[in-house]
Amino acid sequence: MPNLTLGPKVRNDLHLHDRKLKQLEERATTIREDIIDMLVEAGSGHSAGPLGMADVFAALYFHVMVHDPKKPNWKDRDRLVLSNGHICPVQYAALAHAGYFPKAEMMTLRKLGSRLQGHPDRAALPGVENTAGPLGDGSSQAVGLAYAALLDRSPWRVYCVMSDGELGCGITWEAMLFAGRNRLYNLTFIVDRNNIQIDGTTEEIMPLEPLAAKFESFGLHVERCAGNSIRDFVTAIERAHGVSEKPTVILADTIPGYGVEFMEYDFRWHGMPPKAGGESSMAIDQIRTLGGKIRSEHE
């Protein structure tokens, strides 16, 4: 076994001031609006996952990760591997706001000639680390990146966002065996634990609980957090950074469709956008109301 000792050296100050928290929450609200706008322009795509993960993505791209949108190929950037590629609208919106590409391109999602493919294409869009869509492959790619980083004694970290539904893929657990065995502590898996998949709830389709125990038995450190609370998620990330002998998996309990009341918790919104008109404008209104609620807490 190679000597995998030296770890990450560069990281952002993760202390979350109230003002920073408020900025991130506003960012998440903007991203949610953009998700609805993009999906309705596209006329197809996934709603529930992207909305549920807007807080995590706002936190990752605007607080947690060390990256430079002006230098998307900077060798020491932190890597975000998106394993459940179908939630890419949330990643696209975050990348656009971070400055990886012009925001106007959000108009082109899923259209012929767009860099914003229906599922992410790493060759097409700056900031996209991996081509994804078929579930399960991302966790192994993340393991490969993290292993190579340790071989090279590189300072960067790997974050892998994955869904709970895709834990049905056997390859996920092959990756976990390897990650645990090689103590890839520069790697953090973030599982969007929203309890839904295409055909129904995860516990009805193929039960996953007790999920934390499963990951622990594979040699991973497990954190559980409220995935729609940026503060809670960032705390979980800080704890993950503090674990130096194991990879961490953060089970982020999220509400699918978060922010749009008629979508929340409903698996039928996994794979479709709201209809243009009354439905979509109601979605936008509800997201704004949510933003209002959150802001008032910190003012």
Added chain:
Amino acid sequence: MSNQKPGINREAFLVRDLFDKEIEQKPTRDGFGLGVVDAAKLDENVVVLCADLTESTRALWFKEKFPNRFVQMGVSEQSMAAIAAGMAMAGKVPFIASYAAFSPGRNWEQIRTTASLSDTNMKIVGAHAGVSVGPDGATHQMTEDIAIMRVLPNMIVVSPCDAVEAKKATMAGAKVVGPVYLRFAREKSPVFTTNKTPFKLGRAETFRFGDDLTIIATGPLLYEALLAAEQLSKRGIEARVLNVHTIKPLDTKAIALAAKETGAIVTVEEAQAAGGLGGVVCETVASLCPVPVERVGMPDRFGESGEPKELLEAFGMTAPYIAMAAERVLRRKRGEKVEATLPFVTAAAEKIVEMRAAVMKEALGRAPRKWGGNKSDLSLKSRTKK
């Protein structure tokens, strides 16, 4: 030369208004949904396993009728294949349903060992095959499935041309003992065959007579092949059109006869032009009756996001490109010199650049102020209050 007058084969019993713009359209996956229910009524051993795609593969229709014979797998295509094989070893007739990109795309080895090599009586249902999946993009547009499935010994590979034939293929697949791959599409396509249209696994059907060349097509693009034949007919070229729904075992007699009688072949498939139908036809004529062949299909590239109809045109799979391939193969048949590049591939490559630019210009032209454009945010489709 055959003795048949050029034109549609009346004994194929195609729909009456074959080229009517209002022709009924249905996705071939609907044919699977109906066929598997009927097959299950005839054989109580038929069971369906599905990997979290019950509605879109139409396995749902079976689940509603036979809830106790439906097995939900979750996102587990690899174990789905091997578990189905286990059930087949116990006498069941399992159909495993997912998208072709995942099954057989992901679980090919399990299929190779537990279905093909083990020669078990299981059926692999690959829905959403081809580029007509549309906006989901390259990851979900399976274009290699015909090639990877047709090289498996024991495997029967069927690619039906419309929803009616898809139902027949599903029922026939349930009856035959052994592994079968059934390929279906997501997008609606013309329903142009009827219940009376002859269908037998392993037998190619002549849908149009003609002796100048043969267009051999599989799947919904067969309709484009018929349209191309009509266009060619107006220019005095009479194309024979063969429906090769069964790619394996191939009807080598029909292919060899077509090669002998028409002396030129164009293959058409919504899949990689290498290795699939194009590949097997080339292999067949090379050993039995070498004639020039042109292959219409994906030209060694992946798909991309777009509307299904746009993509079929952008990748050069529609009637005008099939006609261009026919023109080239006829020049070769006459022994004329042809350019090294394929004009039907080059033309499509030029067309896609043009189409992409037009679609992007339209979309970016409507960008709202919040995204750096000059249109009101309220002009977004999502903001229209109806």
